[in-house]
Amino acid sequence: MNCFENYSLVILNIVLFLWSSRIETCHAREGNLWSLKSISAPANSVLDVEKEKGYGGTAGSSHQHAGRSTMSKFTGNKDMGVDDTMSTPQGGSSKSFNVLDFGAKGDGNTDDSQAFEATWAAACKVEASTMIVPSGSVFLLHYISFSGPDCAADIVFQLDGKIIAPTSPGAWKSGLLQWIEFTKLNGITIQGKGVIDGQGSVWWNNLPTYNPEDSEGIMSAKMPGTKPTVLRFYGSTRVIVTGITIQNSPQTHLKFDDCTTVQVSDFKAASPENSPNTDGIHLQNSQDVLIYSSDLACGDDCVSIQTGCSKVYIHNVNCGPGHGISIGGLGKGNSKACVSNVTVRDVAMLNTLTGVRIKTWQGGSGSVQGVTFSNIQVSGVKTPIMIDQFYCDGSKCQNESSAVAVSDINYINIKGTYTSNPVHLACSDGLPCTGISFSAIELKPVQEDSQPFCWNTYGELRSSTVPPINCLKMGKSSKTVVDC
Known part of the structure; x- marks a missing residue:
């Protein structure tokens, strides 16, 4: 082989080497691109799974922006996601x-x-x-x-x-x-x-x-x-x-007036037992209210439900000290009051004045109806179950014939201990309570026994109770209950 042929072979080998190197570089770049895509894929998969579970798309959820672009937020980056928020000089969001x-x-x-x-x-x-x-x-x-x-x-x-x-x-x-x-x-x-x-x-x-x-x-x-x-x-x-947490309130801790779609959770009210009129949560003229997973300690009602409230749902609440969970007082000053569709369940009462209570003033009008108290655990409560249509917070209250009607009230699975009276049902002479039902009631005295008290109260016992509520009149009152 002559020198020219040797030279040609050398040139050919160099060309083949360079060409093969270029192919490897291209394959390497394609491999890196595939790796980046494979990393981003699980994030989308997680978001899809969360949506299937009901987590995605919820306002305020920590998963709300799981699919948001992770592009750099430098101002010169044209690929910035349209929903990415620029940083303020203080380091917080512009919102x-x-x-x-x-x-x-x-x-x-x-x-x-x-x-x-x-x-x-x-x-x-x-x-x-x-x-x-x-x-x-x-x-x-x-x-x-x-x-x-x-x-x-x-x-x-x-x-x-x-x-x-x-x-x-x-x-x-x-x-x-x-x-x-x-x-x-x-x-x-x-x-x-x-x-x-x-x-x-x-x-x-x-x-x-x-x-x-x-x-x-x-x-x-x-x-x-x-x-x-x-x-x-x-x-x-x-x-x-x-x-x-709201603590040491001069009066009511938390009040909702004329509000709709209300949610209270993981809330704490904390004031001493001797602090006067310090309701934990006060509701008035409000609808679609949910209260749960909260601790309420105060000098008055843990929750007070006043006129104009409907669709109120309270569960998993600790109450005490305080005066329990109350509907009213309603009808003060001959006013009309309307409360309906209230559920209170899975509540623990400790050393409260009352447990679950409905209180109305004489002379009022309107109605309380569609109320269920269930799964209430009481401990050292003075009067666990109370309806008082002769409510009076002063020394002088005039006798009146008209009243806020109380009907369709259900007491289910209320158990524990009392210190004064287990059940106190004092209903209006002119408009007796009707549709009052009891089941799975078991209330034992801390010291001396006391018998349930009933006055003009009509309803039914759906199971035996401890102590027996023999004072309840079976059936319905002959008086017509006018809805609000």
Whole structure:
């Protein structure tokens, strides 16, 4: 073989080597691309499984954005997902508004009301925004209202810090009905592990009330006679309260007035037994209410259900100390009151004044109907089962012939111990209670036995009871019950 042929073979080998290297590089790139695709596939699979299980697509769910693009959020990236949120200079979402960024001090001494108002004004304009009250700080607030109806929907109030009320009489002027309120909102959630402290001991501890006619005008140790509710929702729909604690309320802890579609869970109300009129949760003119997995300790009703309420469902609640779970008092001042479709089940009562109670004033009108109390465990409760159509919280109440009608009330599986009377059913002379049923009732005295009391009460015993409720009149009352 001559030199020319040797040279040609060398050139040919070089060309073949370069060509084969190019093929391997292409295959390697294809392999990397396949690997990236294989990594992203399980995320979509998980999202599909969650949707099948009912997890996906739920508002507020931690899985809501599982399928969101994981592209870089640098501003120069043209491939950014359309729903990715840009970061603010403070490091939070553009939909998040931290009260510290709006001037709140969080030192427990400075009035942070204006900073909270400014934060709300910004959050109010953005749908599904979050107003953040961060942990590690204590915020002093005077009376404040977070108001709609011009606010965007689905605002979240993220409470992880602590909010405290002022204790000086001057901060309350001549008296306020509420301290913190949310009004006329469509979709409002208060959530977190934070605490709202009403510092109510200055109201309870027998301090003299403020008298505006006091000639000396001294207010240094006098609180107004009107005590505020700590947290009130008014005229709002789709309201959620979860995780937070309200403690030491001057009066009611949590109130819903004229609201629809309400949910309360993992909520704690905590005030002493001797704190007057400190209802845990108060419902009025509200429908579609769900209360569950909550601990309610107070000086009055753990849950108070007032006129205008329907479709109320309460379950898995611990109550005590307090006055139990009550419907009423209804019909005060000859007013008309209507309550219907209430279910209370799986509740534990400890050392309460009553267990499950319906109370109405003489002279009222309207009706309470369609109520079921079931699976109630009582321990050291003064009177576990009570209907009182002669309710009177004063020393003088006039006898009246008209009454709020009470009908279709079911007591099922109520067991435990009592300290005074097991069953007290005092119904109107003019309009007796009717359709009252009992089954699986087993109530034992802590000390001395006491027999059930009934007055003008008609119904049926669907099983034997302990003690026997022999005072119940079988059948229905001849009086016509007029529905609301």
